[in-house]
Amino acid sequence: MTTIFLIGYMGCGKTTLGAALAAELGVPFVDLDDYIEERCEAPISLIFKQRGERGFREIERRALVEVAASATGSVVACGGGTPTWPGNMELMNGAGLTIWLTTSPERIAARLALPEQKAKRPLIAAMQDSEILRYVKENQARREPCYSQAQLRFDSTRIETARETVATARELATLLRTVL
Numbered sequence: 001m002t003t004i005f006l007i008g009y010m011g012c013g014k015t016t017l018g019a020a021l022a023a024e025l026g027v028p029f030v031d032l033d034d035y036i037e038e039r040c041e042a043p044i045s046l047i048f049k050q051r052g053e054r055g056f057r058e059i060e061r062r063a064l065v066e067v068a069a070s071a072t073g074s075v076v077a078c079g080g081g082t083p084t085w086p087g088n089m090e091l092m093n094g095a096g097l098t099i100w101l102t103t104s105p106e107r108i109a110a111r112l113a114l115p116e117q118k119a120k121r122p123l124i125a126a127m128q129d130s131e132i133l134r135y136v137k138e139n140q141a142r143r144e145p146c147y148s149q150a151q152l153r154f155d156s157t158r159i160e161t162a163r164e165t166v167a168t169a170r171e172l173a174t175l176l177r178t179v180l
C-alpha cells in the first residue's frame with residue numbers, strides 16, 4: 001500500500017484518527033511528533049524552547065525525509081505545521097497520498113484549551129483560553145494554501161467520540177481501498 005500522510009491543523013485529530021486508520025488497514029502507524037521526540041530524546045515543548053520554531057521545523061523536515069523513505073506503506077500523522085515548510089508538501093505528494101483532515105475551528109479550540117493538550121503544544125501553551133479561537137482561525141487561514149495542496153480532503157467535524165473515530169477510520173479505510 002502507498003504511504004498515507006495525514007495533515008491538518010493542530011487538534012484536528014491526525015494522531016487519533018491516524019492510529020485508528022492504521023489499525024483498520026493493518027499497516028504500521030508513525031506519528032511524526034513522537035518520532036522527533038524519540039530521535040531528540042526531548043519533548044516538542046523543550047525543542048521549541050531550546051531551538052525556537054525555526055529550529056524545530058528543520059528537525060521536522062529531516063524527520064519527514066527519513067520517515068518518507070523508511071516507513072513506506074505506513075499511515076503517517078504529521079504535525080500541524082509540517083506542510084508549511086518549503087518542499088514538505090511536494091515531498092509527501094511525491095511519496096504517497098496526502099489527506100487534509102479538517103475540523104471546525106470551534107471544535108479545535110475547545111480541544112486545545114484542555115490543559116493537557118495546551119501544555120504539549122508550545123504555540124498556544126501561554127495563551128488565555130479566550131485567545132485560542134481567534135489564533136486558530138487566523139493561523140489556519142494563513143496555512144490554508146499549504147494544506148490545500150493535499151490530494152484528498154476529509155472533514156471530521158462530526159466525529160465526537162472515540163467510538164465514532166473507529167467508525168470513521170473504517171469508513172475512510174474502505175474509501176482508500178477503492179482508490180489505492
Ligand SMILES: Nc1ncnc2c1ncn2[C@@H]1O[C@H](COP(=O)(O)OP(=O)(O)O)[C@@H](O)[C@H]1O
Pocket residue numbers: 008009010011012013014015016017077080111117159160161162164165
Ligand atoms: N474524533 C475525536 N473525537 C473527540 N475527541 C477527539 C477526536 N479526535 C481527537 N480528539 C481529541 O483531541 C485531542 C487532539 O487530537 P490529536 O489526535 O492529538 O490531534 P492532532 O494530532 O491533529 O493534533 C486528542 O487528545 C483527543 O482527545
Ligand SMILES: O=C(O)C1=C[C@@H](OP(=O)(O)O)[C@@H](O)[C@H](O)C1
Pocket residue numbers: 008009010011014015033044078079080081082120121122123
Ligand atoms: O501546528 C503546529 O505548528 C504544531 C503542531 C503540533 O502537532 P499536532 O498538530 O499533532 O498538534 C506539533 O508538531 C508542534 O506543537 C507544532
Ligand SMILES: [Mg+2]
Pocket residue numbers: 014015016033077078079
Ligand atoms: Mg498529533
